[in-house]
Amino acid sequence: TQQRPFNFSAGPAALPEAVLQRVAEDMLSWRGCGMGVMEMSHRGKEFKLIADQAQRDLRQLLAVPEHFHILFMQGGALAHNAIVPMNLAQRGGSGKVDVVVSGSWSAKSAAEARKYADVQVVAQGADAQGRYTEIPSPSSWQLRRDTAYVHVCSNETIDGLEMHELPDLAALGCHAPLVVDFSSHVASRRIDWSRIGLAFGGAQKNIGPAGLTLVIVREDLLGHASATCPSALNYEAVAKAESMFNTPPTFGIYVAGLVFEWLLAQQYRGLSGLAAVEQRNIDKAALLYEALDASPLFESRVAVAARSRMNIPFFLKAQRASDALYETFLTGAQERGLLQLKGHKSAGGLRASLYNAMPIEGVQALVRYLKEFELQYG
Numbered sequence: 304t305q306q307r308p309f310n311f312s313a314g315p316a317a318l319p320e321a322v323l324q325r326v327a328e329d330m331l332s333w334r335g336c337g338m339g340v341m342e343m344s345h346r347g348k349e350f351k352l353i354a355d356q357a358q359r360d361l362r363q364l365l366a367v368p369e370h371f372h373i374l375f376m377q378g379g380a381l382a383h384n385a386i387v388p389m390n391l392a393q394r395g396g397s398g399k400v401d402v403v404v405s406g407s408w409s410a411k412s413a414a415e416a417r418k419y420a421d422v423q424v425v426a427q428g429a430d431a432q433g434r435y436t437e438i439p440s441p442s443s444w445q446l447r448r449d450t451a452y453v454h455v456c457s458n459e460t461i462d463g464l465e466m467h468e469l470p471d472l473a474a475l476g477c478h479a480p481l482v483v484d485f486s487s488h489v490a491s492r493r494i495d496w497s498r499i500g501l502a503f504g505g506a507q508k509n510i511g512p513a514g515l516t517l518v519i520v521r522e523d524l525l526g527h528a529s530a531t532c533p534s535a536l537n538y539e540a541v542a543k544a545e546s547m548f549n550t551p552p553t554f555g556i557y558v559a560g561l562v563f564e565w566l567l568a569q570q571y572r573g574l575s576g577l578a579a580v581e582q583r584n585i586d587k588a589a590l591l592y593e594a595l596d597a598s599p600l601f602e603s604r605v606a607v608a609a610r611s612r613m614n615i616p617f618f619l620k621a622q623r624a625s626d627a628l629y630e631t632f633l634t635g636a637q638e639r640g641l642l643q644l645k646g647h648k649s650a651g652g653l654r655a656s657l658y659n660a661m662p663i664e665g666v667q668a669l670v671r672y673l674k675e676f677e678l679q680y681g
């Protein structure tokens with residue numbers, strides 16, 4: 304079989320090839336039942352098997368404790384920027400939401416939550432030029448005593464910043480739950496659930512097709528939705544109905560289930576499952592950052608401690624930067640089978656997303672191309 308190109312898209316992003324092949328095999332008839340998964344009733348016995356298995360595998364993969372509900376929803380992370388405050392802001396009666404702005408996505412979360420809650424930005428990560436290169440230290444966060452929850456984005460996809468440790472709010476004297484947008488690094492590393500009240504994220508990076516949104520919520524946070532919260536978006540109602548309050552994104556759940564199975568089966572350097580996946584992600588990111596730090600032509604602008612393993616924006620150094628040289632780079636990348644390396648439109652430059660489905664060989668091929676490009680243009 305012909306090798307597929309390496310796809311560095313930030314999302315929707317590459318999926319494991321073995322998963323895509325299974326999907327193709329099942330397309331017309333899942334396990335010989337005569338129906339494709341898109342054609343099944345979400346309440347039928349076939350789909351129930353698929354959804355139950357996906358949920359069990361995800362719980363095992365991420366070691367989600369029993370007192371958390373796993374919800375398969377829709378809307379994407381942006382819709383949940385509104386749905387979370389509709390469900391949680393009134394808990395405790397203050398209607399207050401504290402948001403840590405560490406990059407472009409948490410800035411959006413703060414703006415959206417403002418429609419539903421009294422929002423305070425308790426830390427602002429942007430520097431004087433409006434760039435995000437460091438995550439404000441938790442000890443500097445100006446948390447309000449009566450806030451209903453604290454929102455963070457644990458991996459900023461556009462700016463390339465990752466929280467390598469989740470904040471311990473209790474140690475900061477704050478007893479509100481932590482809400483985490485983990486869209487772009489969920490399932491790439493282990494998660495400390497003892498620090499989390501609710502985590503949410505779109506599936507289209509590490510999990511499966513766009514359209515499926517994961518919400519993992521601690522039991523005691525349910526039951527506080529505002530009176531105007533749409534019923535289908537009420538986390539308590541969705542949890543009670545085991546994600547079947549209305550028709551869930553069935554095909555997305557099925558593909559995600561195959562991805563969870565694939566992740567559980569991963570082996571790497573003597574490790575298995577999520578630990579193997581995490582170690583491979585550490586090694587992949589190190590390869591690219593080492594090449595950037597040694598480069599006469601390219602640079603990463605993110606402080607070392609905050610560098611994301613998943614999304615690595617990089618730029619031509621100031622004295623060499625030009626639109627023409629970026630175009631030359633992208634054209635050469637495309638010719639070498641290195642796809643979707645253009646930076647986000649708001650950030651410019653380049654960006655390599657190294658999600659779980661990106662093999663080490665893809666990162667090695669990118670590093671070879673960087674070196675080749677430096678020799679020619681450096």
Ligand code: PMP
Nearest residue numbers: 379380381382408460486487505
């Ligand atoms: N949060 C983060 C961290 C993201 O990476 C994205 C998508 N790139 C979003 C939110 C928005 O997700 P969606 O488009 O699924 O609403």
